[in-house]
Amino acid sequence: MPRDYRDDPDITIEPIPGLPGALPRGETILWQGRPQPLALARASLGLTWVAGYFALLAVWRVGSLAADLGWAGAMPYALPFLGLGLLACGMLYLVAYVQARATVYTITTERVAMRIGAALTLTVNLPLTRIVSADLGPGPGGTGSISLTPAEGSRLSYAVLWPHIRPWRMREPQPTLRCIEGAEKVAALLGDAATARQSRPELSAAAMAAE
Structure with missing residues (x-):
């Protein structure tokens, strides 16, 4: 079940907390979470x-x-x-x-979204079809981190994404859901969502408009 952040005073007014806009038709939020502060430190x-x-x-x-x-x-x-x-x-x-409170990770049926940045807030959207692999690693205090390998050609900045990035992978930055609780379950959910999305055919804009 996705966590409800609507009553969170640390989240600015957004159409959907953690996302830059309303969800397109057919897209559903599967999970939302944020880093555990002590583990992130x-x-x-x-x-x-x-x-x-x-x-x-x-x-x-x-x-x-x-x-x-x-x-x-x-x-x-x-x-x-x-x-x-x-x-x-x-x-x-x-x-x-402060970094953890400003962060919301979101997994939907179409993408992984990372709302990050304490001073300058931005949202990184990674379509499931553009994620090559996801690696689960252990974190402090029983947490875990899920590092995402984007498809070739993705333009991502190590400095902009830090600390939501796999350490020391500067040439090929890997956005990472850092220090989250229940990481194994989240990784399994992400894998199922990616598999379901990959098996679903793409619809053209004309076909969608005709529905």
Whole structure:
């Protein structure tokens, strides 16, 4: 069941939340979701590494002073490093939270749409017929990410899509539904939708108008 975002105060007024316009006749929303903020901070902003770095600095500082001051006397010297680490991690989480709240991923019977961007909002539409493959990968905290390989000739920008992109694939950017809950079920739903769409014949504009 698609999630209802109509009462979400973080979503601007749109004909359909997460989509730039009304759905064409015959198109149906199958699923909507967004990244899990903490998992996104860990996966795309290195939150775990930053926390570990400052923790390591704190341990090093205490260890270097313990011989002269004793463990009890050296412990307070770890507080500045722990405080800076907490501040840095808090800022990273805030960035991830804002990014996650501004994002809506949508799978319909015709396409995958990604409403992204905290400062400059845009919607990336990927028709199911233009998606070559979808790769499911594990994410932090039990989440998962689904990377989409677009057909050759698709013009996508790594910088514009970040962090909703597969890491380090700069030459051939792969839009990615990052750090979503229930990723396995979503991937199966996407596969079924793509199979159904591929097996459905294209209708010309004249034929559609005649219906």
